Amino acid sequence: MPTFVYMTRCDGCGHCVDICPSDIMHIDKTYRRAYNIEPSMCWECYSCVKACPQNAIDMRGYADFAPLGHSVRVQRDEQKGTIAWKIKFRNGTEKNFLSPITTKPWGTAIPKLADVPGPSKEMRDSQLLYNEPKWIRMDDGGLRTLEAAGLKLQKGVAY
Amino acid sequence: MFTSNPFAALSEFWSPLVMQSYVVLMAIAVAAGTLFDIVHKGSARYFFDHWRQSKSNGIQKIEGGELMSIAVQTAVVDVLASGEFCNARRRVAHLLTMYGFVIHVVATAVLVFLYPAAPTPALWPQLWWIGGLMILVGGYWFWFFIRVDVAAEGNSPFRVMHADLFILSLLASVTLGLIWAWLQTRGSAASGPFFGLHIIATTVLYGSVPWSKFAHMFFKPAAAFEKRVSKANGTAENLPTLTRDDPEQQARHSMELLRTAPMDMGLGIKREPPRHY
Numbered sequence: 293m294p295t296f297v298y299m300t301r302c303d304g305c306g307h308c309v310d311i312c313p314s315d316i317m318h319i320d321k322t323y324r325r326a327y328n329i330e331p332s333m334c335w336e337c338y339s340c341v342k343a344c345p346q347n348a349i350d351m352r353g354y355a356d357f358a359p360l361g362h363s364v365r366v367q368r369d370e371q372k373g374t375i376a377w378k379i380k381f382r383n384g385t386e387k388n389f390l391s392p393i394t395t396k397p398w399g400t401a402i403p404k405l406a407d408v409p410g411p412s413k414e415m416r417d418s419q420l421l422y423n424e425p426k427w428i429r430m431d432d433g434g435l436r437t438l439e440a441a442g443l444k445l446q447k448g449v450a451y
Numbered sequence: 452m453f454t455s456n457p458f459a460a461l462s463e464f465w466s467p468l469v470m471q472s473y474v475v476l477m478a479i480a481v482a483a484g485t486l487f488d489i490v491h492k493g494s495a496r497y498f499f500d501h502w503r504q505s506k507s508n509g510i511q512k513i514e515g516g517e518l519m520s521i522a523v524q525t526a527v528v529d530v531l532a533s534g535e536f537c538n539a540r541r542r543v544a545h546l547l548t549m550y551g552f553v554i555h556v557v558a559t560a561v562l563v564f565l566y567p568a569a570p571t572p573a574l575w576p577q578l579w580w581i582g583g584l585m586i587l588v589g590g591y592w593f594w595f596f597i598r599v600d601v602a603a604e605g606n607s608p609f610r611v612m613h614a615d616l617f618i619l620s621l622l623a624s625v626t627l628g629l630i631w632a633w634l635q636t637r638g639s640a641a642s643g644p645f646f647g648l649h650i651i652a653t654t655v656l657y658g659s660v661p662w663s664k665f666a667h668m669f670f671k672p673a674a675a676f677e678k679r680v681s682k683a684n685g686t687a688e689n690l691p692t693l694t695r696d697d698p699e700q701q702a703r704h705s706m707e708l709l710r711t712a713p714m715d716m717g718l719g720i721k722r723e724p725p726r727h728y
Contacts, residue, residue: 305538306602306725319603323614372695374695376694392706392709395712399722
């Protein structure tokens, strides 16, 4: 389902150009608005759809499995730390989802790797990977689990 | 320099009627160009089709007073304050250029129609200069530093393409116009050629409406209005309407990890400008 841009919504901010992993979101030479230069090379990753601050990017479903009338739209609300999806089926059925995309304020949980001392020779020769076993907490109260985080698993599919 | 009417000196050579006819001709060119643009691209038909579809799919009926209130919000927030821009620098540059253009055009019309040869109150030439300088500050800032093919695509600011017709002809018209006025007050003979170039650039600006993005000043407010109406009538262009503000959503199992998180998580990808190309 490659992306396309509503030209009247796009303000040419460049976030989709910046984020597209396939490098196919570019700026139109006539109107200076974003457009997908090669839909057949689209990974359908939705990065541009989620990054667009104007919600100007939508997906065009292939006619064989997503016939006319459907809609899959997404709103990534970074300020609230959530992502919301609205799936609309051709028969009018609607499904709405809301999920977290971060649990901490943005930029507060970035490891300061530059401040970490370099590995010693003994660490380099070890079979363990960087920060093992510390980060998997084998030596600090066991593995990270739902219970350790104070959560519990619910049965069934939790929407 | 800032208090003399640059058009008054022209009346020594040309009748004020010639200047006034030229201004009227340019206004007609903008109106005709915009109408041609609307018909050629089918944008009006698209707008009204989309409008009818949104109205028929809408959960809530929006009529009368509410529609008027949305129109006022669109005019105040989206048009007068350029509220749709997500990038603060682009918004400031657009406000400078937009208000500069309005002030400059109104001052030009007043100088040409009301004071073509007579003594001119100092206010109008000053507004003409202020408007022109605002266009130059906003326009060159946009052209060299902000426009997306330079900022996001990494292209040279000197790479010219079709999309630049509007901004370049606007900048050329105003730059040449201000240089002409400055040379005129110094009594320089070079003011004549600069005036000729100014007229060429101005004719290109107002005569190229069907091929440039000049008409965005008409279709952008229409799109912003439609967007607000679709939010109000519940269709929201099929966009999700669930938010974390809703207590019912906060209580859901999938939102458990955000139970104690602040409601404002700050900026995500917008912490940095999109310049990782």
